[in-house]
Amino acid sequence: MIKKIISCAVVAAVLTACSTVSMTGRKQLNLVSESEILSASLTEYQSYMKTAKVSTDANATAIVKNVAQRIAAAAEAYLTVTGQTADLQNYAWEFNLTQDDNLNAFCMPGGKIVVYSGMLKLIGNGADRDDELAAVIGHEVGHAIAKHGQERASQQLLQQMGGSVLGAVMGGASAQTQQAIATAYGMGTQYGALLPFSRKHELEADYIGIVLATIAGYDADAAITLWQKMEAASGGANPAPFMSTHPSSTKRISELQKAIPKVKAEYGNVSQPATTTATKTTTKKAATASTKKGTGFKIG
Numbered sequence: 001m002i003k004k005i006i007s008c009a010v011v012a013a014v015l016t017a018c019s020t021v022s023m024t025g026r027k028q029l030n031l032v033s034e035s036e037i038l039s040a041s042l043t044e045y046q047s048y049m050k051t052a053k054v055s056t057d058a059n060a061t062a063i064v065k066n067v068a069q070r071i072a073a074a075a076e077a078y079l080t081v082t083g084q085t086a087d088l089q090n091y092a093w094e095f096n097l098t099q100d101d102n103l104n105a106f107c108m109p110g111g112k113i114v115v116y117s118g119m120l121k122l123i124g125n126g127a128d129r130d131d132e133l134a135a136v137i138g139h140e141v142g143h144a145i146a147k148h149g150q151e152r153a154s155q156q157l158l159q160q161m162g163g164s165v166l167g168a169v170m171g172g173a174s175a176q177t178q179q180a181i182a183t184a185y186g187m188g189t190q191y192g193a194l195l196p197f198s199r200k201h202e203l204e205a206d207y208i209g210i211v212l213a214t215i216a217g218y219d220a221d222a223a224i225t226l227w228q229k230m231e232a233a234s235g236g237a238n239p240a241p242f243m244s245t246h247p248s249s250t251k252r253i254s255e256l257q258k259a260i261p262k263v264k265a266e267y268g269n270v271s272q273p274a275t276t277t278a279t280k281t282t283t284k285k286a287a288t289a290s291t292k293k294g295t296g297f298k299i300g
Helices: 002-015 034-051 058-081 117-123 129-145 148-160 163-171 175-185 194-215 222-233 249-267
Strands: 018-020 027-029 094-098 105-108 112-116
Touching: 027 148, 034 105, 034 112, 034 148, 058 094, 058 112, 058 117, 058 129, 058 194, 094 117, 105 129, 112 117, 112 129, 117 129, 117 222, 129 148, 129 194, 129 222, 148 194, 194 222, 194 249, 222 249
Parallel strands: 094 112
Antiparallel strands: 018 027, 105 112
16 A cells, blocks of 8 residues: 555656656656756866866867857747746856867757867868757757756656655655766666667657757758768677667767758757857847748747
8 A cells, every 4th residue: 555655656656757858748757856957067077178188179169169169159048038038147158279189069958069189080071060069069969958867867756756766756865866966867778678768768869959050150951971980980880779878879869850841941040049148148138030931930
């Protein structure tokens, strides 16, 4: 009987902790508070920056910051126009290029963006350089504005959930919650329910990334050439789908090819938003001029 009561309470907690990713309409689980995620992610970011080697290449750094600022401004504008202005107070943007040969980049909740020099080297200096970089940064910012970190931590918490953890869910911050957040940001090797969801996050961030890139004035088609380069760099080797937190390059390219024409049709006539500063959001005035008829999206 007690187990049944606990199970019902858990279900009730889960049902009341659902929200929606505005750009895709997908329902997501949020058992962990935004303040906890922001605090934990800031700690992780500060810890990383203490040991990271910040690039001394002024030109490369300027390239990254320019693209990142435009993507950040596009994200702010989208949140403003879609009535999510409350989220803007959580963003204090920072843009960094670090000396690391790995093909990686990230954006922590709160807007801390880091691009590794290895990624910039892969992209190269071709005519589509900034467009491909916009696809990378747009993808990472997509994770942040879709609150994937918060969702992943919630999934971890739900896995742990029992009588004692239920109290944490219903009562706020706890050791279990902190552990769930740490696990969500860690490099665990759990196979099963979490990994398919993580792959779903990656594809969703790909989509949000091309939307943000398009709003910022970049060519969304560059996301395809980017992933072709990524696939070539890996020698065509992708981990087995059930063992990977990331979809295969082939899957990503296929989904992007389907999405890009629709994204261009809906967001292609949006006026490019003004760039944001490196530390504060600045686009409260982003909702005056109309865009393509029928989109319901306005930027000025």
